Amino acid sequence: MATAKNDDGLLVAAIDLGTTFSGYAFSFRHDFNRDPMVIQTNVWPGYGSNKTPTALLLKKNKEFDSFGHQAEEKYCQLSEEDEHHGWYFFRRFKMRLHKEGLKKTTELKDEEGKSLPAVDVFKHVICFLKDHLLKEINNRCPNIEMLDISWVITVPAIWNDAAKQFMRLAANKAGIKSEKLTLALEPEAASIYCKLIPVQRMTNTSGKDILACFQAGYKYLIADLGGGTADMTVHQVMSDFNLQEIHKPSGGDWGGLQVDDEFLIFLDNLFGPKVMEEFRGEFKADFLDLTRDFEAKKKKLGESNSGRVVLRIPVPLTQLLKDKRKLSLVEAIAKSNYKDIKVKGDRIMLQEEIVEEFFKNILKNIVDYIVRILQDPKCSDIKMILMVGGFSESPLVRKTIRAKFEKNMRVIVPQDAGMSVLKGAVLFGHAPNVVAERICKRTYGIDMHYDFIEGKHSKAKKVEIDGIELCKDIFEKFVTVGDSIRLGETKSHDFYNTFESSDRKKKIEKVRVYTSLEKMPQYVTDKTCNEIGTIELKPPAEGWPDTVEGRIEMQFGGTEFKVRVIDEVTKKEFASSFDFLG
Structure with a gap:
């Protein structure tokens, strides 16, 4: 490494x-x-x-x-x-x-x-x-x-x-x-x-192809498909074989859990919402068995040639159906929109097409999103999609992604995805x-006051402090959305503050942090801007000096931001931290 x-x-x-x-x-x-x-x-x-x-x-x-x-x-x-x-x-x-x-x-x-x-x-x-x-x-x-x-x-x-x-x-x-x-x-x-995984543990590809994938300059998209989210980013292998992010992490809530939700909707439609509500509430063990059975079948959908999915229906569910709706399992199916379901004892046999419908919207969202990423000029020369996460182990998910993209690039799924x-x-x-480098997901900045400039600043933002005309709510930018930020890269801005009143000497000072998807927001009050938290500055043990001529340093490029606040006069560093939770 x-x-x-x-x-x-x-x-x-x-x-x-x-x-x-x-x-x-x-x-x-x-x-x-x-x-x-x-x-x-x-x-x-x-x-x-x-x-x-x-x-x-x-x-x-x-x-x-x-x-x-x-x-x-x-x-x-x-x-x-x-x-x-x-x-x-x-x-x-x-x-x-x-x-x-x-x-x-x-x-x-x-x-x-x-x-x-x-x-x-x-x-x-x-x-x-x-x-x-x-x-x-x-x-x-x-x-x-x-x-x-x-x-x-x-x-x-x-x-x-x-x-x-x-x-x-x-x-x-x-x-x-x-x-x-x-x-x-x-x-x-x-x-x-996956950059280090042994060649023999990659599926459906030759060792020569795998070795080529992780050579310097190679770009690939990682699609992490889990239970809750589809999480995607694009990496390029650097000359030192470290990784450079070239597309900001993005995605949505398109995980395997949404397939489970579709299955529950199917059960509501088949047995009736009131029956299913009582079944879930009164027969939790049987409900758990049913959902576990579906989970096992979901993971194998598209793997066999039988063309059907068999599920065991718990006895309490069929009994509730009789008690609440006066219907047998066969009669409930006949009254539903799923006429092709077969019944054999306590089992129902579904055509695979019915279960595949549970995946349809989620897979469309995933495919459409990958297409949008590939349309970015920086990503147009991607040669591989690397599928990981538990949802990637589904044969239907793999089949869908490969059918859409494998003509133009490799689609690789590790055996232990x-x-x-x-x-x-x-x-x-x-x-x-x-x-070593990541893409900034948003424009980050803080709320600052600057000298008011006629014609440049809005008159509604003009305030007077100590006889000086200032413009409030200026978005003081640290980094811009889409910027490539090196690991540990620091951006800094100077600030000036007075603490003449005794009641502020021992108080924690807060600098508000804002983000925007715009590259050049002017004011923190713009519609595109959101306050996401604060930088908290703790006073020294003896309290704040009367004036602080300081510098705020924000370190980017990591999985989390770091902040330092330094007094330019004394070179003393103040205790500081982010608070994004309020």
């Missing part, structure tokens, strides 16, 4: 908290130096998989009970015995962080509609995975402590700054210190992993400088 290494600690541990499934991986420093691909993963007992469902069960007193398969099964057992009331059960809640308006006080609703602070829900999950990982590591190498570990948590590249800060806050509450934590962007992590992000995050933790 041609990049500077992180030598802080004995090992790197990565946590991938996904929308539908979560897991962890780790590698020791000495193994990485010898062979970067020696990465340890966990296999969940009894299930044989490297990931477990993102499901959290808390007791009535809000203390942790269980996570993953165990949480799902215990909650179903409690429900069957009608003892689940008052317990807190959360599933598939990660997508809430993709929404706008995320705050420290944001709450999540559980299966029964009860609310808890979202940061506590994420804290419990991270804490469980962290403790499980530590136990596994100590089984192999006793006496490893938290200080020996550099932690990495994966996040979608399309997440905003507030969501990233939220994840860091949850990790801090789970016992992972900020100075030992790095956030890895999911498609970047997958790209790093669902683990590429997690394993890549471990590699990123060892070599965090591997992505």
